[in-house]
Amino acid sequence: MVSRQIDEHAMTEADCVECGATVTLHDDYEIGEIVDCTTCGVELEVLDTEPPVLDRAPELEEDWGE
Numbered sequence: 302m303v304s305r306q307i308d309e310h311a312m313t314e315a316d317c318v319e320c321g322a323t324v325t326l327h328d329d330y331e332i333g334e335i336v337d338c339t340t341c342g343v344e345l346e347v348l349d350t351e352p353p354v355l356d357r358a359p360e361l362e363e364d365w366g367e
């Protein structure tokens with residue numbers, strides 16, 4: 302018997318690391334996916350899925366340093 306109390310119909314949510322707002326993830330999100338915080342607009346990368354962990358997506362730097 303599976304005893305995990307997870308409602309599979311519930312939306313998955315995680316906290317924005319930038320502003321602390323709740324970010325709603327769709328059902329089939331994957332590790333490495335980039336989602337936008339609808340509150341502050343920062344891009345967040347999914348680092349883990351159970352439970353969902355978000356971190357700031359690496360910004361694309363033009364100068365990689367030579």
Ligand SMILES: [Zn+2]
Nearest residue numbers: 317320338341
């Ligand atoms: Zn945010």
